[in-house]
Amino acid sequence: MFARIAGVGGFVPGEPVTNQDLVRRGVDTSDEWIITRTGIRARHLAGPGTLASDLALEASRRALSAAETGADELDLIIVATSTPDCVFPGTSCILQTRLGNRGAMVFDLQAACSGFIYALNVAEKLIRAGSCRKALVVGAEIFSRILDWNDRATCVLFGDGAGAVVLEASEKAGILASVAHADGSYHAILSVPGHISDGKVAGDPFLRMDGQAVFRFAVRALFDVALECCSAAKVSPSDIDWFIPHQANLRIIDSTAKKLGIDSGRIIVTLDAHGNTSAASIPLALDAAVRDGRIRRGQKLLLEGVGGGFTWGAALLEF
Numbered sequence: 001m002f003a004r005i006a007g008v009g010g011f012v013p014g015e016p017v018t019n020q021d022l023v024r025r026g027v028d029t030s031d032e033w034i035i036t037r038t039g040i041r042a043r044h045l046a047g048p049g050t051l052a053s054d055l056a057l058e059a060s061r062r063a064l065s066a067a068e069t070g071a072d073e074l075d076l077i078i079v080a081t082s083t084p085d086c087v088f089p090g091t092s093c094i095l096q097t098r099l100g101n102r103g104a105m106v107f108d109l110q111a112a113c114s115g116f117i118y119a120l121n122v123a124e125k126l127i128r129a130g131s132c133r134k135a136l137v138v139g140a141e142i143f144s145r146i147l148d149w150n151d152r153a154t155c156v157l158f159g160d161g162a163g164a165v166v167l168e169a170s171e172k173a174g175i176l177a178s179v180a181h182a183d184g185s186y187h188a189i190l191s192v193p194g195h196i197s198d199g200k201v202a203g204d205p206f207l208r209m210d211g212q213a214v215f216r217f218a219v220r221a222l223f224d225v226a227l228e229c230c231s232a233a234k235v236s237p238s239d240i241d242w243f244i245p246h247q248a249n250l251r252i253i254d255s256t257a258k259k260l261g262i263d264s265g266r267i268i269v270t271l272d273a274h275g276n277t278s279a280a281s282i283p284l285a286l287d288a289a290v291r292d293g294r295i296r297r298g299q300k301l302l303l304e305g306v307g308g309g310f311t312w313g314a315a316l317l318e319f
């Protein structure tokens with residue numbers, strides 16, 4: 001029994017905000033700097049009042065429709081997010097009721113930018129164990145809420161969005177291997193340190209990052225975990241049809257792909273249009289390439305992510 005992707009959906013809010021738009025809004029940066037250092041050209045930013053569950057709902061409806069699955073058929077919903085609607089209940093519970101599901105096992109998963117890969121891993125294991133048959137796995141983020149717009153080293157990098165997949169138990173091949181890791185000793189190089197205490201935010205409520213330390217960590221972790229996942233699935237990187245990495249920085253993506261021997265024509269890149277949408281980035285990239293017809297049934301996909309924690313992981317699947 002495999003866990004197989006039955007449908008994919010994605011959603012980004014509003015109109016694209018270009019690098020030039022950020023300059024016009026007063027960020028001390030340039031289109032040239034952002035493109036050269038990251039590959040990002042635009043991102044989408046949610047309007048005031050929009051919450052992660054709003055984005056998750058749209059992406060989930062599209063994934064359920066693609067999978068021809070009713071929300072009432074789901075017996076598991078996982079929402080990977082670091083920007084939940086509220087402290088509790090989980091954004092997954094809010095999503096569940098808005099979709100019209102009752103009774104499924106439902107929880108949020110917090111693994112920053114690796115959240116979707118972690119959630120996919122957990123859903124796969126629950127399906128293979130026979131505990132669930134149909135799962136909705138969502139990455140939904142509104143990172144614009146936790147950005148310090150005076151910190152040009154971080155505020156230009158991120159965007160808002162959501163991506164979702166419906167996973168179902170299947171005798172046909174699906175996820176062949178999924179692996180996930182963490183090393184909390186790196187927690188300080190990418191974090192939002194604040195928390196709520198005595199009715200207000202205690203500590204720093206904004207995303208803080210040591211960009212170069214993150215860069216070094218990401219390049220190493222993404223290469224190692226790709227090899228580990230390929231080996232677990234008994235698939236050579238040369239046999240992968242599409243490489244769908246976390247969309248943080250084109251230089252990280254290119255260097256990982258080069259080391260794996262994956263040519264640029266087999267990489268799905270959406271960070272130019274979305275920026276880094278954290279847990280939403282991989283399903284958004286997957287959705288874009290499924291919708292435009294590049295990804296087809298039967299092809300082998302390598303998904304991988306890395307993020308705050310530090311956390312990282314990969315999944316190799318036959319679509």
Ligand code: UT7
Binds near residue numbers: 153154212249308
């Ligand atoms: O999901 C995981 C999350 N994060 C990542 O994967 C990010 C990983 N790291 C990176 O992508 C890169 O480290 C960055 C894109 C964040 C930064 O690139 P870098 O080549 O490491 O630049 P840097 O931090 O060394 O900064 C170089 C210069 C500095 O100026 P000086 O000191 O050389 O005069 C910065 O002040 O670039 C300056 N700078 C900017 N200039 C224009 C930093 N941010 C900006 C900006 N616009 N937005």
